[in-house]
Amino acid sequence: MRQDTREPWVAGQLAATLLAVDPAGLGGIHLRARAGPVRDAFLAGLPTVLTPWHRITPGIDDAQLLGGVDVGASLAAGRRIETAGVLDRAGVVILSMAERCPPDLSARLGQALDRDAGPLVLLDEGAEPDEAAPEGLCDRLAFHLDLEQVRAADMADVALGEDEIDRARLRLPDIAVPDTAVRELTGAAIQLGIPGLRAVLLAVAAARAHAALCQRDAVAAEDLQIAAALVYAPRATQLPPEHEETPDESPDPADTEPTENAADEDPMDAPPPEVVLDAVRALLPPGVLESRASRAARRAAGTGQGARAKGTQRGRPLPSRPGRRHGGARIDLVATLRAAVPWQALRRQEAPDRTGVIVRALDIHLRRFERRTERLVIFCVDASGSAALARMAEAKGAVELMLADAYARRDRVALIAFRGDSADLLLPPTRSLVQAKRRLAALPGGGATPLAAGLDAARAVADRARRAGQAPALALLTDGRANVALSGAQDRAAAMDDARAAAQRIRALGLDGAVIDTGARPRPELAELAAAMGLPCLALPRADAHRLKSGLDAALGT
Template structure:
């Protein structure tokens, strides 16, 4: 006797069958699985779809997606001839390596999906780490989020037969309320997810041959659409005491087995959904939050002409390091060949003019510099410095993967000193942080000025600076070194405005025992983020900085 297929495989096949019934309403499937038997079997099941599938590329351009000039046909016929794009394909679209799709492609695919295209998108998320994920613009529009990464060959069952798209029953007002209640209980904040769950419930009823929704359809929609997006575990319903000895009279619209067809008991539904939660739901929720919060960890995008991610070419002049985009150049010249041959019949071959020249362009990401400016003054200086040391070391541990550099500025007394120039060397960092002095007054303005100078220097070297300021906010030394609280606050505000004008990202971490309103105002002046972390340790500081940078 063959073993039963894995529950994850059963969910995946159910999602495929629902997509086939309502492709335009459900959008598609986000499948997280690397190359293996489970993903191969899933794609094989997709071949049973009524229309053949077409593959996209995560770096494809607009001409391949939306269509454009057919260069060969245009040159052969002498008149402009267009070709259709993959967006006009009448079957499923498969996007491999969805985690590498550019934001531009994600936005264009989202626009195609919003245009009520009745063909599903299958996004294959092949990310190896938690911070590699498909673009949120696509993930939010795909009804089903599946994970087949842990499935083996023995977990795979029979492939389903996919039905052609058909009409699905309409959801009742009671069904809408039930799904909205479940979405709120599971912490699903996206309104689009709740709408997709409603469509999934209707499709599930059609799949089972019913013309109305039942409790099992709501449960199936919650399991397939809402639970993968859950951010919390719903609390169990409170038990209600029976006030009367006699049972209540059933409503007039009560259906079979005492369950109303248009109203489902909320306590039973929440218990049913809680029973569907996987055992490791808390770990999955934590991993999901980490993936949603994680960013690319890189700096600003820069245009180049030699290396990086290819982006659409532009007209230009040859010379220097510029590289010719031959295909784009021929495509620009092709529509004019007939007119050019008639005006100059003595010339043979293709005539290329200066206005046709297109140059290749690439997009690079600059390295990011995290500038830690640490208040080393006062009686708690050594504690703050110890936290800063630990935070810098923790941040630097991930710098190799995120291409971050780290620098450290300490300010106390009447000076601010660059204690650690920009570096990615963990060994050098530990040596420099071994012993740092503390105590004295708080020259906050001087610390901000030193950070501004370092940020400007980093930008000149092609880096993207971000300031992380750790202080309790009690500034009492002005820029000229004079002990004056009023001038110190004014000078700090001026430095904050200069940092904002330089477009330097900023995070202000309040290390005081109580939140300091002046620091919150200082963060607003820098157009940065204010975080109050009293009694924070190095891990909390590092986590706060990472969350603010990626958020």
């Protein structure tokens, strides 16, 4: 059964209205949608209470975000001048390209949300499931909307009027939340596999906002169902089994005795847990829980762009460059004064009362450093078939050549061989040439080709290296004749499907490297697999160790 494409739009309109009623309590909206008319229409339809907008990008610096001393203006005026940051202004902060948000910006925005700085809208344009906004930020936002499947015909305006929102905002502080409502929402969160209490608090805030819109004095059953559907459905990772009706075995009312606190119990007609869970089920597309449960951890932050990283804190000094001070950037005082001195005569004519060296914003030079990041080159070698011995011999030679100059480039090398129905890490990441020669002395070969298993093993090693602060790169040596699926079955079609899926998972890591086609004739399937990984494909039949190393060095830019 296919989900009605109108439901996400209707849910989004209601979420935007609730956010306008209680922006501080609900945090904001995580909006997953590509740039286009649907997303533009949604943003244009936000209530006027959620204005003005302040659009930021992942590259915003701390001075613009948090405010502080404006160095250039202070130098020009001869006194301290401070500017307000985006987070200090009223209105909504809209983060474009949220899937590229760096960890430091995510932490600052999260701290602002914890201080009730104002609502936040994350515009998530990720193309793959693993390309998503930071989890720590999404966890603080009540509503997660996916408008990818919404069509122009579905964009009906169902939001309430501005006067109704204003009345709801005035009524909101007086809305009562019975204890039974909190218990129902907490129990539903546990059954849906939602960890922590933040989602429960956001659901309570959504229920209060909905009750205020409906002009009620306390949260009712309908408010709980709406809150659970909007807040819990995008977070659910499991569903309890369907409630089965059993014969009524309730005790005879005559046999029950009233408790002492029976008169004090809240009279709210709270729905049973099944009713709240049914409200969540209604908004879950088929198969979405399985995909959430099996989704791998989000990829670690990093660029994978090679073995060098420029910064402003430490490393080998580089020539200073003019620039605007931001974040932790440090001013090169000598270079700044050197740039300002030739203009002192003209500047003193403009400001005869100023003493000392007159420095302008254009004179500021920032210190730069280059820090070499340790790189790990992962050789993933096809050790199957009759040509396995030749491939393995050349791979061993390429590994030894790479290790020979590892001390100069601070590289490490790892070797994975796949054959039969599995892949083995034969050489863990190392820079020791002696250890490598000892482990590479005798390696097995022959058997079937579990290409997907080899790619998954390489991805696991690359992910560990990325988390350790290294820059992993992949060198895949194979003829592309995959014939063993991840299940171990001898099925070429299933094996290639598994290999393509593994290639997509590798692409999410953003690795450098190359796919080296060692077959006698280039195979178009292997070129497609390399494109799926975002890597070049080099056809090097009967290549020796030196050619393999040269081709890989060219692909890595070394």
